[in-house]
Amino acid sequence: MAKSKGKSSAAKPSKPSKPRPSSSSLSSSALLTLSLAAAAAAYAAYVLRAPPPPPLSPPAAGGLSPFEQRQQGRTLPGADRPACADAAGCAGVGAAECAAPAVASRCCASCFRATCVDLDAACVEKAQRGACYLEAEYMNATCCHACSPDPEDPCSPDPRVRPRVAEGDLGKIFRRGVEEYPQYAPRVYSEDPWVVGFDNLLTDEECQGVIEAVGGKNGEYLKPSTTAQAVKENGRIVLRDVPDDIRTSWNAWCQHAGCYNHPIHERVITRIMDIVGLPHDYAEHMQLLKYGPGEYYRLHHDWIPEQLQALCGPRVFTFFLYLSDVEEGGGTRFPYIKDKDGKPITVMPRKGTAVWWAHGLESNPWQKDDRTHHEAMPPIKGVKLAANYWIHGSDFKGSMAAGCDGRSGVKGRVWRK
Ligand SMILES: O=C(O)CCC(=O)C(=O)O
Numbered sequence: 001m002a003k004s005k006g007k008s009s010a011a012k013p014s015k016p017s018k019p020r021p022s023s024s025s026l027s028s029s030a031l032l033t034l035s036l037a038a039a040a041a042a043y044a045a046y047v048l049r050a051p052p053p054p055p056l057s058p059p060a061a062g063g064l065s066p067f068e069q070r071q072q073g074r075t076l077p078g079a080d081r082p083a084c085a086d087a088a089g090c091a092g093v094g095a096a097e098c099a100a101p102a103v104a105s106r107c108c109a110s111c112f113r114a115t116c117v118d119l120d121a122a123c124v125e126k127a128q129r130g131a132c133y134l135e136a137e138y139m140n141a142t143c144c145h146a147c148s149p150d151p152e153d154p155c156s157p158d159p160r161v162r163p164r165v166a167e168g169d170l171g172k173i174f175r176r177g178v179e180e181y182p183q184y185a186p187r188v189y190s191e192d193p194w195v196v197g198f199d200n201l202l203t204d205e206e207c208q209g210v211i212e213a214v215g216g217k218n219g220e221y222l223k224p225s226t227t228a229q230a231v232k233e234n235g236r237i238v239l240r241d242v243p244d245d246i247r248t249s250w251n252a253w254c255q256h257a258g259c260y261n262h263p264i265h266e267r268v269i270t271r272i273m274d275i276v277g278l279p280h281d282y283a284e285h286m287q288l289l290k291y292g293p294g295e296y297y298r299l300h301h302d303w304i305p306e307q308l309q310a311l312c313g314p315r316v317f318t319f320f321l322y323l324s325d326v327e328e329g330g331g332t333r334f335p336y337i338k339d340k341d342g343k344p345i346t347v348m349p350r351k352g353t354a355v356w357w358a359h360g361l362e363s364n365p366w367q368k369d370d371r372t373h374h375e376a377m378p379p380i381k382g383v384k385l386a387a388n389y390w391i392h393g394s395d396f397k398g399s400m401a402a403g404c405d406g407r408s409g410v411k412g413r414v415w416r417k
Pocket residue numbers: 289297302330331332333374375376377386388
């Protein structure tokens with residue numbers, strides 16, 4: 001689990017005060033108390049036990065810096081969730097046995113299931129709407145299971161931790177970005193949904209630096225573009241990059257050392273994340289795009305629905321950079337967002353400018369805002385170079401490093417709705 005989602009903000013269950021009698025002689029309210037106390041004991045055992053899991057694979061000999069390792073997804077940075085599994089002989093243990101700390105610890109998974117229960121039929125639905133942090137007191141007392149990460153799935157989010165971008169945050173984030181960075185010439189194309197341009201974000205040198213950092217000096221990292229598609233493999237939904245007629249551009253990802261160690265790339269992503277006001281690790285690796293005349297990306301949304309179940313959560317923003325001038329064509333068109341004359345917004349590519357938009361709703365960033373569908377119109381004359389910087393409301397790079405960005409499979413539970 002990512003460091004930024006540490007346990008400190010999660011409500012801690014209280015400790016059981018004294019040994020409990022056997023359940024057979026108890027009234028229903030005493031049973032409820034027992035169940036909650038046992039849940040607390042089992043949960044405390046689960047949270048307090050065991051060291052963090054080892055790295056996915058050992059760091060390369062000869063030493064990449066922690067920053068480089070993280071960029072490459074070689075470690076589990078911030079993995080602070082202890083493993084929770086049963087030792088032999090735990091089958092059938094019940095709440096009463098789990099009240100004993102030794103049993104709760106040895107039979108972590110079974111005791112979690114037996115004792116951390118939901119007492120309200122609406123717990124899951126409420127948890128999926130953020131109630132575990134919005135109504136923490138009630139939910140902690142009532143919805144132990146729905147408000148806990150799955151102890152056997154290290155990729156499950158902790159529903160008690162409010163992500164950095166949650167209900168009611170989008171407007172504040174966009175307004176701050178516009179108000180605090182006049183030097184980049186912000187321009188508000190739309191407030192509902194938010195689409196903000198920056199007419200003076202990057203110098204020519206910075207545009208060239210980004211192109212070379214991500215794409216390579218001679219464009220050697222550029223490949224025909226693909227899209228992420230969900231496929232079922234061995235019973236799990238996994239994401240695969242597949243060629244797709246919807247998109248005929250070329251792209252390269254900043255996932256090589258020449259890129260993420262490049263000082264201009266670093267300067268540019270720092271500028272973007274300063275404007276957005278989120279930690280660097282919340283962003284995906286930058287993706288460079290190249291469109292020759294006639295190449296395009298048809299109407300689509302940048303939302304990846306499978307990420308609703310992933311530790312990183314869905315993409316919340318696209319911060320899109322224009323890195324070349326295009327003689328004719330090549331705009332980014334938002335057909336469902338109208339300007340003051342009632343015409344769909346089209347942001348025209350101009351070197352050094354940018355456009356930033358949101359993917360989810362202000363009231364619920366886990367719900368896709370269909371109005372931010374968009375398309376890349378083909379350049380008619382000239383070549384368009386641009387870059388995507390996709391940003392999540394939680395730690396993306398940590399999630400990716402842990403194999404929890406939704407690519408390598410999500411379990412059945414839907415964490416947000
Ligand atoms: O090239 C553009 O204008 C937009 C590209 C885009 O929407 C994407 O790559 O997801």
